[in-house]
Amino acid sequence: MTNQPLGHRRATLTRAAFVSAPLCMLAYGVVRLSDPDHGPGPAWTTGHVLLLAGVLQFTLILPALHRLTGPARGAGRLAAGTATLLGLTGTLAVTAQATIDLVVGFRAADRPGMTRLFEEIQSHPGVLPAVYTVGPMLFYVGLLWLLVHLAVQRRVSPWRPVMVVLGTATSAADLDLLPLGALCFTAALLPLSLPLTAPRAQRLG
Structure with a gap:
C-alpha cells in the first residue's frame, strides 16, 4: 500500500x-444541556473534550478559507x-x-469548588480578557471576516456569513x-467541505 502524499492527506483532513x-460543537451543546449542574463529572469532561476537538479543527478550516480567497x-x-x-x-x-x-473539572470535587478555582485562575492579570472575553471573540471575528471577504469576491454565497452572525448571536x-x-x-x-479542491475561480455556493 503506497503512502498518500502529504498534501492529499491534509486536504482530506481539511x-x-x-x-x-x-458537529463537535453541536455535540458539546447537547451534552451541556444534559448536565444541569455544569460539572464536575463525566458530562462536563465529555462536553469539553468535544469542544476542544471542534475548536482545534478550525486550525485547518481558517487557513483553508484563506486559500479560497485566491491570489x-x-x-x-x-x-x-x-x-x-x-x-x-x-x-x-x-x-x-x-x-x-477540563483541568478545573478534574481537580474540583463539586461546583462550588470549580467556582473557587475559576476565580483563582481568572484573578491573574490578563487571563480574563485573553482567555474568556476578548480572545475568544477574535475567533468569530476572523471566521466572519474571511467569509465576508469570500462573499465580496463572489466565491461563496452571502448567506454563509449571515449564518455565522446568527450562530454567534444565538450562542x-x-x-x-x-x-x-x-x-x-x-x-x-458544511457545503464548503466538498469543493475545496475545485478551481479557485469556481463559485462555491
Missing part, C-alpha cells in the same frame, strides 16, 4: 474538518491574512479556555442555545 468541527495583492491580501491571524488567535484562546475548564444570547448556534455554523460550513 474536508473532514468542515463537517466534523461544527490577491495589497489591501485584499492584507485583509485575508489579518482575518486568518485573528481567527487563529481566537482559536488559541478558546483552546486555552477549554483546557482550563452569545444564551449558552443553552449552543446547539442552535452550532447548527447555524454547520449550515455555513
Whole structure:
C-alpha cells in the first residue's frame, strides 16, 4: 500500500474538518444541556473534550478559507491574512479556555469548588480578557471576516456569513442555545467541505 502524499492527506483532513468541527460543537451543546449542574463529572469532561476537538479543527478550516480567497495583492491580501491571524488567535484562546475548564473539572470535587478555582485562575492579570472575553471573540471575528471577504469576491454565497452572525448571536444570547448556534455554523460550513479542491475561480455556493 503506497503512502498518500502529504498534501492529499491534509486536504482530506481539511474536508473532514468542515463537517466534523461544527458537529463537535453541536455535540458539546447537547451534552451541556444534559448536565444541569455544569460539572464536575463525566458530562462536563465529555462536553469539553468535544469542544476542544471542534475548536482545534478550525486550525485547518481558517487557513483553508484563506486559500479560497485566491491570489490577491495589497489591501485584499492584507485583509485575508489579518482575518486568518485573528481567527487563529481566537482559536488559541478558546483552546486555552477549554483546557482550563477540563483541568478545573478534574481537580474540583463539586461546583462550588470549580467556582473557587475559576476565580483563582481568572484573578491573574490578563487571563480574563485573553482567555474568556476578548480572545475568544477574535475567533468569530476572523471566521466572519474571511467569509465576508469570500462573499465580496463572489466565491461563496452571502448567506454563509449571515449564518455565522446568527450562530454567534444565538450562542452569545444564551449558552443553552449552543446547539442552535452550532447548527447555524454547520449550515455555513458544511457545503464548503466538498469543493475545496475545485478551481479557485469556481463559485462555491
